[in-house]
Amino acid sequence: MPSLWKPENWSERLAELEARVGDLKEVPLRRDVRSLGMLLGEVLREQAGDELFEKVEALRLSAIRRREAQADGSLVEADKLLQLAVLDANAMPVDTAYYLSRAFAFYFELINLAETNHRKRRRLSLQLSGDKAAQRGSLRGTLRAMRQVGISADEAIEWLRKIFIVPVFTAHPTEIARRSVLTKRRRIGDFLEQLDRIPVPDEELVALEAALTAEITALWQTDEVRSSRPKVADEIKMGLDYYEVSIFETLPSLYREIAAALKSEYEFDIDLSELPLMLGFGSWIGGDRDGNPFVTPDVTREAIADARKRLLSYYDGRIQLIIDLLTTSAQQLPISAEMQAKLDSYLSQLHTGSTPIFGHHFQFELYRRYMVCVHARLLATAGKPAPDQDSLEAVLSALPAYCSAFEFQTDLEILRRSLAENNGLRLAQTLIDPLILLVRTFGLHLHTLDVRQHARVHKKTLEEASAWCAGNAATVAGELSAExxxxxxxxxxxxxVKASCSPETIRQYVISGAASVDDVLAVTWLARLGGVEVAGKENECGGDPGLMPVPLFESIEDLRNAPAVCRELWNMPEYRKLLASWNNTQEVMLGYSDSNKDGGMLTSTWEIFRAHRALHEVARECGVRLRLFHGRGGTVGRGGGPTHRSIYSQPVGAFEGQIRITEQGEVLNWKYSDVVLAERNLELMIAASLDALARPNARDPHGHQSGVLLPEWEAAFDQMSASAFDFYRANIIDDPEVLHYFEAGTPVSELEHAKIGSRPARRGGRMSFESLRAIPWVFGWTQSRQLIPAWFGVGYAIEEYAKQPGGMELLCAMMDEFPLFIDLIRNVEMALAKADLGIAALYASLVQDEGLRERVFTKVKTEFERTLKAVLAVTRQKELLEQNRVLAHSIRLRNPYVDPMSLIQVDLLRRKRAGEDTPEVNRAISGTINGISAGLRNTG
Incomplete structure (x- = not known):
């Protein structure tokens, strides 16, 4: 039987890859989805039997018929089909419900992998065609736009020198995937990529298809739901995996692409070694203790040690490769005097008397001898055990460990200069430059680890330790609480950590719930009590950057007060001394999740924008260089959305090129599971930052979306934000019935049973808006297909504003030209497209108080319909996602598979609340959570 991937002829396959527009470019995706679906069907029949497979097909076809009836406007027929499906779901035994959920979830796993592979395929297509500038967010496209409006090559380089972006990995409390499952996903993705090669012999196609089937089988036989809650150590390992999977390999190719783009657009030649460093990496995993009692000092030490171990192991492999390949002989070419002196200095440190150190090893290959010495120092840095006493490695182990990344980088640069001076530039560019780039990026520590704790905890600690002075800091006062x-x-x-060779490992201390100057000063006082030097002592060779307190302003009120708080702080004489030690730089973090929960989508978006702009104004007034840290989530309701659009929509004149952005655990796999995907994601960040700095659109007389905020647009946003805030607060936060509806009518309480994150879902005590974290808040609304945090109040605000003369015309103009408004509306549109109030009504039926249920759900439905109408009016569309057919197709493809899992989840929740609280029911509910998350491409 021929492979499902075998073409009629290979020229057709090439034509698909080269297709620029039209259906032909989507043919490979449809083939992958169809073929993977067939393989899954084969596995289901084999592993679970024909009866389960037929049940899956029946539910799927029923869901498709309902969706088709909805699309045709036959709402009565759609409702009838939904009720029939509900009856079918309610009649299932628990084990059948579990296996059905698994089957649908597996289909989504495969669709997600197919769509990911298609993203890689389209990127390759653009690279082959030389038309990469056509791709939104490419660096080449941004540079071309800059050149076309008269921005010179020197100006472009200067803009690039300002850029420094730090993605900060976090352990998402609703990250659903197990590490073993992620590994299997990557293997399936690798097989799909191999099937894209042109041509592939028939035998290899068959073998690849067999390997895919085997991997799908292995995935089916693997527990997708954890049997126990993951430890923080598990989350640390998952976060570190992405460096080995993609990031180490991605960075050199990304910087080469930047150099190639400069060459292509400006005819500007620049080596990898000459490019400015534009990326660093950070992590919260193992340092974020806000509300997570499992993040202890020992866990923080473990996170730092594991990161360092991974990095040094990678360096070890790269250096061994250089030793193997750099075989240049001194009989052919000399080495530089600088390098000879450094090599002699190493040999003189070994004190072997008259005994030759190398003997016949690398007799004339001085570069290899030099790198063997460098390798020995790196092994000492890693703390590797000494080898056998009489070996060369044992002799070299006497060389000292590196005390800083600067020392390591200096040794590599000496080698590079020698090669460049002696006809070895190509060797330097190929072998040495990538490693120097990685050392510049990662040092000896891999990433910075932020420590985070809540301001109220600091306040309590200071109160308890008020009588404690530095003289008895060697012991902890017994009367202090555990916290x-x-x-x-x-x-x-x-x-x-700061006493070690990598004091830069911890340089930021994030203060959750910051609201005042005292919240920032508390960290400096507590740091000194603990023996931490807060002031920085950095120099050109490295050194200790100190410990910068980073206030995180989260609520709407705190965002509004942030500029005044920072002005007071930055004008304090003692704090100005600290600022001077940090190169007059201050980092401030803006919270998207909690501000959304506190004030709704529209107000959160606008208040973050206003705080962003005002903080930069205050920073300029105080002579401070401000770096903002954007605490964005993976979902729209927590600040998620397309990366390029969000960075570009920052206020004009309120961005200086440095930015840190959280990368939530649930999106790490989507962005960093592959070299190509990681390169694309990081390029998007750099291109968007360059676009936001240079603003070529503003220099183009015919340009659009320059980012300039007209006074009438600002007034409109102010007015809509006030309307949305009052409406949201009155109808969500200040209505006590909503929290009861949320707890009873969504699966939020199941987070405790799903075992999908180390952090507790709330900060303790009974559920309240104050104790409930923003992440489970979004999780519950997302799983129940309501997605309220992503849209509630937006429709009301638009409708109210549109009542004034010319109101809708002005909003349409903003939709054409103002990036922030475009980003807001497109994110709301995506959330509306993913929501389904027919399914949501089934979740609402779980609320036993009929009056309360009707009041809250009617309110939700009314505002949903109003927001839908408003978004269509502002975007001038007849249906959602009319201008994003790819996303619209993806959602349509997924809905018939998400819907059955929602029906099953509702039934299981009903059973559990009726007393059927068994391990089997909890496992089945967790399976539906997994499947719905995969189908919607986010958990919370």
Whole structure:
């Protein structure tokens, strides 16, 4: 039987890859989806039997018929089909429900992998065609736009020198995938990529298809739901995996692409070694203790040690490769005097008397001898055990460990200069430059680890330790509570890290719930109590950057007060001394998730924008260089959305090129599971930052979306934000019935049973808006297909504003030209497209108080319909996603598979609440959570 991927002829396959527009370019995706679906069907029949497969097909076809009836406007027929499906779902045994959910979830896993592979395929297509500038967010496209409006090559380089972007990985409390499952996903993705090669022999096609089937079988036989809650150590390992999977390999190719783009657009030649460093990496995993009692000082030490171990292991492999390949002989070419002196200095440190150190090893290959010495120092840095006493490695182990990344980088640069001076430039560019780039990026620590704790915990610790002076800091006062002792021990751990060879490992301390100057000063006082030097002592060779307190402004009120708080802080004489030690730089974090939960989507978006702009104004007034840290989530309701659009929509004149952005655990796999995907994601960040700095659109007389905010647009946003805020607060936060509806009518309480994150879902005590975290808030609304945080209040605000003369015309103009408004409306549109109030009504039926249920759901439905109408009016569309057919097709493809899992989940929740609270039911519910998350491409 021929492979499902075998073409009629290979020229057709090439034509698909080269297709620029039209259906032909989507043919490979449809083939992958269809073929993977057939393989899954084969596995289901084999592993679970024909009866389950037929049940899957029946539910799928029923869901498709309902969706088709909806699309045709036959709402009565659609409702009838939904009720029939509900009856079918309610009659299922628990084990059948579980396996059905697994089957649908597996289909989504495969669709997601097919769509990911198609993203890689289209990127390759653009590279082959030389038309990469056509892709939104490409660096080449941004540089071309800059050149066309008269921005010179020197100006472009200067803009690039300003850019420094730090993605900060976090452990998402609703990250659903197990590490073993992620590994299997990557293997399936690799097989799909191999099937894209042109041509592939028939035998290999058959073998690849067999390997795919085997991997799908292995995935089916693997528990997708954890049997126990993951430990923080598991989350640390998952976060570190992405460096080995993609990031180490991605960075050199990304910087080469930047150099190639400069060459292509400006005819500007620049080596990899000459490019400015534009990327760094950070992490919260193992340092974020806000509400997570499992992040202890020992866990923080473990996170740092594991990161360092992964990095040094990678360096070890790269250096061994250089030793193997750099075989240049001194009989052919000399080495530089600088390098000879460094090599002689190493040999003189070994004190072997008259005994030759290398003997016959690398007799004339001085580069290899030099790199063997460098390797020995790196092994000492990693703390590798000494080898056998009489070996060359044992002799070299006497060389000292590197005390800083600067020392390591200096040794590599000496080697590079020698090669460049002696006809070895190509060797330097190929072998040495990529490693130097990685050392510049990762140092000896891999990424910075932020420590985070809540301001109220600091306040409590200070109150308890008010009588504690520096003289008895060697012991922890016995009267301190466990939480306060943890704060002091955490500071001592930071001091311990800063006494090591990589004091830059911890340089930021994030303060959740910051609301005042005292919240920032508390961290400096506690740090000193714990023995931490807060002021920085950096120089050109490295050094300790100190510990910068980073206030995180989260609520709407705190965002509004942030500029005044920072003005007061930055004008304090003692704090100005600290600022001077940090190169007059201050980082401030803006919270998207909690501000959304506190004030709704529209107000959160606008208040973050206003705080962003005002903070930069205050920073300029105070002579401070401001770096903003954007705490964006993976979902729209938590600040998620397309990366390029969000960076570009920053206020004009309020961005200086440096930015840190959280990368939530649930999107890490989507962005960093592959070299090509990681390169695309990081390029988007750099291109968007360059676009936001240079603003070529503003220089083009015919340009659009320059980012300039007209006074009438600002007034409109102010008015809509006030309307949306009052409406949201009155109808969501201040209505006590909503929280009861949320708890009873969504699966939010199932987070405790799903075992999908180390952090508790709330900060303790009974559920309240104050104790409930923003992440489970979004999770519950997302799983129940309501997605309220992503749209509620937007329709009301638009409708109210449109009542004034010319109101809708002005909003349409904003939709054409103002990036922030475009980003807001497109994100709301996507959320509306993913929501389904027919399914949501089934979740609402779980609320036993009929009056309360009707009141809240009617309110939700009314505002949904109003928002839908408003979005269509502002975007001038007849249906959602009319201008994004790719996303519209993806959602249509997924809905018939998500719907059955929602029906099953509702039934299982009903059973559990009726007393059927068994391990089997909880496992089945967790399976539906997994499947719905995969189908909607986010959990919360």
């Amino acid at each position: 306060s002792r943890d704060v002091i021990e955490t500071m001592r751990t930071i001091a311990e």
